[in-house]
């Protein structure tokens with residue numbers, strides 16, 4: 070087996086996000102539809118048999134190594150080992166905006182869990198990896214399991230679904246949004262009636278919304294303006310607690326035409342929605 074692998078760490082979108090209640094510990098209960106994008110970060114894992122321990126080749130700006138979800142995931146996995154493991158150097162090519170609602174940090178954690186499980190030949194199953202992942206963040210389990218899903222609870226109860234694999238224009242308005250701040254806003258809708266997973270829902274997410282959107286639009290005019298601009302061309306919505314927004318299009322060319330006409334100064338990308346995570350596609354090729 071090779072001692073170095075490079076694996077994708079894709080973005081997710083919350084095609085809708087409903088807040089249906091609150092747990093006694095204050096966490097919000099959600100119903101959400103997760104789909105992956107064929108766009109994201111890349112992580113390279115290189116075993117270092119002569120140098121024990123896990124380390125990043127370069128720090129991620131603004132994140133202390135000890136707090137980095139890659140290091141935290143690697144240490145959590147290491148703690149389950151029953152034999153001495155070779156060390157590993159991990160390098161990250163970061164493309165996803167941090168704190169953008171695209172789940173980049175959670176995806177990095179999941180790619181690390183699956184990548185090191187493979188390289189270290191630990192042979193842990195997806196259930197165990199998802200359980201380790203949930204301690205790192207609510208979005209980690211969906212990235213570990215690798216299939217588009219209807220998420221409930223805090224997003225850890227996952228039912229695989231197959232929404233249409235449309236194309237998306239993803240825009241990153243120039244503001245940073247803290248997830249905790251949005252969930253603590255007084256005006257947040259917290260009582261959306263629960264829906265049942267139904268066949269009609271699988272093909273059509275357009276009837277559903279993101280319950281964080283009204284609060285985020287009021288607090289961040291940049292998000293409001295971007296949503297107004299993008300919704301001229303079709304349904305547009307916030308992902309997670311923002312700041313990224315997305316518009317869906319049936320073809321790549323339709324998405325690219327809108328992308329080319331975006332207002333100057335706004336960043337983002339065009340990507341395809343995929344129901345099997347690019348991470349899992351790559352791991353299947355390796356086996």
Ligand SMILES: C[C@@](CO)(OP(=O)(O)O)[C@H](O)COP(=O)(O)OP(=O)(O)OC[C@H]1O[C@@H](n2ccc(N)nc2=O)[C@H](O)[C@@H]1O
Nearest residue numbers: 095096097170171172206207208223248249252309310311
């Ligand atoms: C909202 C979602 C939807 O996919 O995505 P993002 O916008 O972060 O990508 C996730 O549920 C984000 O889950 P997670 O990544 O674990 O959230 P964190 O940033 O750790 O949460 C910060 C804080 O927000 C509050 N919080 C978070 C999630 C939740 N279901 N209820 C909450 O009340 C808690 O106070 C928590 O301490």
Ligand SMILES: Nc1ncnc2c1ncn2[C@@H]1O[C@H](COP(=O)(O)OP(=O)(O)O)[C@@H](O)[C@H]1O
Nearest residue numbers: 137138139167168169170171172173174175177
């Ligand atoms: N490897 C990592 N990549 C990105 N963010 C990380 C990472 N490790 C820790 N974080 C922290 O997690 C926070 C949330 O990041 P991210 O998952 O990208 O956004 P979101 O949860 O909004 O989708 C970041 O602001 C950062 O402080």
